Amino acid sequence: MKKGKIIIMSAPSGTGKSTIISRLLENPALKLGFSVSATSRLPRGEERDGYEYYFLTHEEFMKRVGNGDFVEWEEVYQGTCYGTLASEVERVTDSGRNLIMDIDVKGALNVKKRYESEAMSIFILPPSIEELERRLRARSTDTEESILKRLSKAEYEMGFSEYFDYRVVNDNLDKAAEEVESLIKGFIEKNLH
Template sequence: MKGKLIIFSAPSGAGKTTIVKHLLSKNLGLEFSVSATSRPIRGAEVDGKDYYFISSEEFKRRVDHEEFLEYEEVYPGIYYGTLKSEVERIRLQGGHVIFDVDVVGGCNIKKYYGDEALSVFVQPPSAEELKKRLVGRSTDCEEVIATRLAKANYEMTFAPRFDVILINNVLEEALKEAEKIVTDFLAS
């Protein structure tokens, strides 16, 4: 039997990656869907583990060959996408696929897989808290943070399109709630 899909989407800095990493550390039969991106590697990221880092030209070639389940130009010249081959590899082995994707990608995957997928929108408690988290990361300059905050306002409008909205106010509580949401979906 093919595995199910769990989609986590959120504005940058809302905590989706932390939640996904937590869920992967639990014995839930989840396997991370590694996305492809044309953006440069940040910090200690590893190619093939955090993302498949490919050039914009290679990304566009793969789009032309319909190798992506979904993709998006998230920022000018910066693409993110989910390779069909990655998702089907995991599902055919009976694993459940967990995604850490932007909101447009999350909506597209949900639309493609329907009831086989659960979509979860991770929402920050406030715009002020989101800014504090982005600044606290110390990975981006002020200009990039301003761009991310502007994009976050737009992304927040997508929340009602998701099956579940998970507000990440207190991380420990959000982690417990995410575990329950995923466990209940996998048991259904």
């Protein structure tokens, strides 16, 4: 069985990345699989270990970091880490499926460096920072402080976009989703020959 490829996607909050990924996952021709991330936080609500996340204690998480078990990880909030286990990447790609990863910019660059030609990185950009602010405000789910934090983080993340294989501007969701799908098809097909 042919090993699957790795598609890495990053974007600032509010750019439509999750919606694009959901659409991609619905296309059976892409043979996409999603990795289950690990976290050191406690489960919320109905979350189950091995489904939404692999729930590890902070000590277990850091021990696995020390063992080199993660392809990428980050302490997002003090004492709360998130990461992707190498075993998850292998679980998906060894099954012949192509792994789609939704990760932050630093993690994305680390994964690309580790897997090189086996991975393709795509950065989703908003049309402008002003449009991103409008979208975040239209959600009506964040406080003013949260919106300003997200905008500041977005500007920081956008500074890394030049290091990605491809940049797609989401000024029209359908068009952006089609462009990303086309990039993925080209990457998968190129590697079949």
